[in-house]
Amino acid sequence: MPFSADAWARNEAAYETIRTMPFNAELADGRLSRERFVHYIVQDAHYLIGFGRALALAAAKARDPDRIVHFARAAESAIVVERSLHGSFFEEWGIDAKAFAAIPVQPSAHHYVSYLTATAFAEPYEVVLAALLPCFWIYAEVGRDIHQRAGADNPYRAWIDTYAGEEFHAAVARMIAATDEAAAQASPALLARMHEAYTAATRLEYLFWDGAWRLERWPV
Numbered sequence: 001m002p003f004s005a006d007a008w009a010r011n012e013a014a015y016e017t018i019r020t021m022p023f024n025a026e027l028a029d030g031r032l033s034r035e036r037f038v039h040y041i042v043q044d045a046h047y048l049i050g051f052g053r054a055l056a057l058a059a060a061k062a063r064d065p066d067r068i069v070h071f072a073r074a075a076e077s078a079i080v081v082e083r084s085l086h087g088s089f090f091e092e093w094g095i096d097a098k099a100f101a102a103i104p105v106q107p108s109a110h111h112y113v114s115y116l117t118a119t120a121f122a123e124p125y126e127v128v129l130a131a132l133l134p135c136f137w138i139y140a141e142v143g144r145d146i147h148q149r150a151g152a153d154n155p156y157r158a159w160i161d162t163y164a165g166e167e168f169h170a171a172v173a174r175m176i177a178a179t180d181e182a183a184a185q186a187s188p189a190l191l192a193r194m195h196e197a198y199t200a201a202t203r204l205e206y207l208f209w210d211g212a213w214r215l216e217r218w219p220v
């Protein structure tokens with residue numbers, strides 16, 4: 001079985017919890033409060049910088065020149081393309097660069113970014129890819145799931161359309177292929193570390209949304 005299918009099956013229960021968590025249920029039916037979505041999108045804009053950095057490190061660690069290009073482009077889209085999505089929400093709500101910079105990275109986002117960047121700096125290529133895969137895959141699945149249920153007048157339509165869209169799904173397919181290609185050459189010990197990384201990132205995806213739902217702040 002390819003790594004990706006095995007990892008998806010092992011983490012299916014966590015995915016199902018994420019898919020049905022209150023944040024995503026309300027995002028789908030459009031009832032999610034502006035306050036919660038703003039919290040989420042500000043944290044996500046911080047997150048995407050770390051995500052882009054981790055992808056750039058994956059590019060640097062790739063052996064195959066085509067994979068260097070693949071990950072360098074993925075780093076670019078994480079920052080540039082998604083920034084335009086977040087930027088349009090910021091504009092709509094009057095959050096300028098100064099206001100954005102003044103909002104701290106909250107604990108779950110901090111944890112996730114720290115995990116991804118530490119993994120990208122310290123771990124081998126294969127483990128870096130396994131840590132990055134849930135970020136792509138879970139968003140694509142959640143995006144499609146919400147897209148099926150959401151009404152045309154959903155206020156978060158731009159978000160839903162981005163993650164349910166063809167372009168993002170093509171990026172996910174490339175990420176799955178790259179991870180399976182890396183796993184095919186991996187020793188059993190390295191494969192085990194890949195699974196650990198995949199599960200850690202899946203859990204952090206949950207924490208990130210849950211943090212937005214709880215309007216999480218540093219307690220001190």
Ligand SMILES: Cc1ncc(CO)c(N)n1
Nearest residue numbers: 044047135136139205208
């Ligand atoms: C937390 C998080 N994970 C994954 C994605 C998808 O790029 C995102 N925008 N934010």
